[in-house]
Amino acid sequence: xxxxxxxxxxxxxxxxxxxxxxxxxxxxxxxxxxxxxxxxxxxxxxxxxxxxxxxxxxxxxxxxxxxxxxxxxxxxxxxxxxxxxxxxxxxxxxxxxxxxxxxxxxxxxxxxxxxxxxxxxxxxxxxxxxxxxxxxxxxxxxxxxxxxxxxxxxxxxxxxxxxxxxxxxxxxxxxxxxxxxxxxxxxxxxxxxxxxxxxxxxxxxxxxxxxxxxxxxxxxxxxxxxxxxxxxxxxxxxxxxxxxxxxxxxxxxxxxxxxxx
Amino acid sequence: xxxxxxxxxxxxxxxxxxxxxxxxxxxxxxxxxxxxxxxxxxxxxxxxxxxxxxxxxxxxxxxxxxxxxxxxxxxxxxxxxxxxxx
Numbered sequence: 169x170x171x172x173x174x175x176x177x178x179x180x181x182x183x184x185x186x187x188x189x190x191x192x193x194x195x196x197x198x199x200x201x202x203x204x205x206x207x208x209x210x211x212x213x214x215x216x217x218x219x220x221x222x223x224x225x226x227x228x229x230x231x232x233x234x235x236x237x238x239x240x241x242x243x244x245x246x247x248x249x250x251x252x253x254x255x256x257x258x259x260x261x262x263x264x265x266x267x268x269x270x271x272x273x274x275x276x277x278x279x280x281x282x283x284x285x286x287x288x289x290x291x292x293x294x295x296x297x298x299x300x301x302x303x304x305x306x307x308x309x310x311x312x313x314x315x316x317x318x319x320x321x322x323x324x325x326x327x328x329x330x331x332x333x334x335x336x337x338x339x340x341x342x343x344x345x346x347x348x349x350x351x352x353x354x355x356x357x358x359x360x361x362x363x364x365x366x367x368x369x370x371x372x373x374x375x376x377x378x379x380x381x382x383x384x385x386x387x388x389x390x391x392x393x394x395x396x397x398x399x400x401x402x403x404x405x406x407x408x409x410x411x412x413x414x415x416x417x418x419x420x421x422x423x424x425x426x427x428x429x
Numbered sequence: 430x431x432x433x434x435x436x437x438x439x440x441x442x443x444x445x446x447x448x449x450x451x452x453x454x455x456x457x458x459x460x461x462x463x464x465x466x467x468x469x470x471x472x473x474x475x476x477x478x479x480x481x482x483x484x485x486x487x488x489x490x491x492x493x494x495x496x497x498x499x500x501x502x503x504x505x506x507x508x509x510x511x512x513x514x515x
Contacts, residue, residue, distance in 0.1 A: 278460045280512060281512030281514065282464070
């Protein structure tokens with residue numbers, strides 16, 4: 169009797185965890201080598217290996233779930249827990265940067281002039297591009313919800329349209345933020361203001377790019393009929409991640425852009 | 430009022446307890462009085478009044494502040510790079 173008598177997924181042996189670990193090693197040591205000895209080789213190698221690992225590992229998961237039927241309800245439940253735990257860990261990641269911001273801004277030191285924003289810093293007007301960025305992300309939250317409902321209702325064309333719109337809004341945010349970075353009257357080297365501003369908003373921007381990529385993959389899959397009206401967890405995970413990115417922005421906007429100005 | 434100030438200045442030994450700064454870290458106390466002294470000077474000078482009351486702040490910051498800080502801030506004020514609002 170050589171068949172599986174349970175609903176769980178015993179994954180076939182895979183090289184991707186190992187290549188991922190090697191990529192992590194090359195990236196970390198490579199970054200250190202780059203900073204001290206001016207050589208990009210190791211880091212580039214690590215980056216390439218990381219991209220290959222991600223592509224192939226996630227491709228394999230799609231094959232296992234969508235084409236081979238291994239993602240039964242219990243398995244999907246596990247994937248849901250996994251995504252939620254991952255997003256929770258990211259929440260804590262950002263919490264650290266908010267802690268740093270509030271530590272410095274609630275009790276500004278004499279070096280800053282005892283005030284926040286520090287002496288000499290011209291902050292960005294929260295009611296200009298940052299407000300537009302807020303509207304863009306909130307709108308993208310609406311469109312991704314529209315996409316979800318379209319998928320659940322079997323409306324293929326609407327799902328593709330709303331998902332595309334969501335991704336375009338994501339790109340628009342990234343473009344606007346890039347412009348702001350270019351035009352800003354202060355840099356990351358401008359004291360603790362610059363540090364907290366660019367590290368917090370910078371990591372957020374990175375997460376917007378990651379989220380947009382995740383959604384784009386979902387769009388490709390939707391076009392290729394991977395999702396059914398009952399089973400589309402990849403999309404749900406992307407949508408959760410996107411909402412998380414939106415919420416982080418709201419906290420950034422209120423704390424750093426508005427209160428911090 | 431002037432007599433009270435002269436009285437207080439004569440009786441001065443060291444900075445008294447200031448409830449606004451109750452804890453061990455007295456940085457803010459030093460900073461506050463340093464800045465207040467020069468703000469007081471600037472404000473009373475502008476009105477043409479005698480700046481004697483300002484001497485209290487000077488006594489306090491001289492008692493509390495590390496000399497290197499006072500030196501650094503005096504140099505910054507000379508250069509026009511002092512970060513505080515005076």
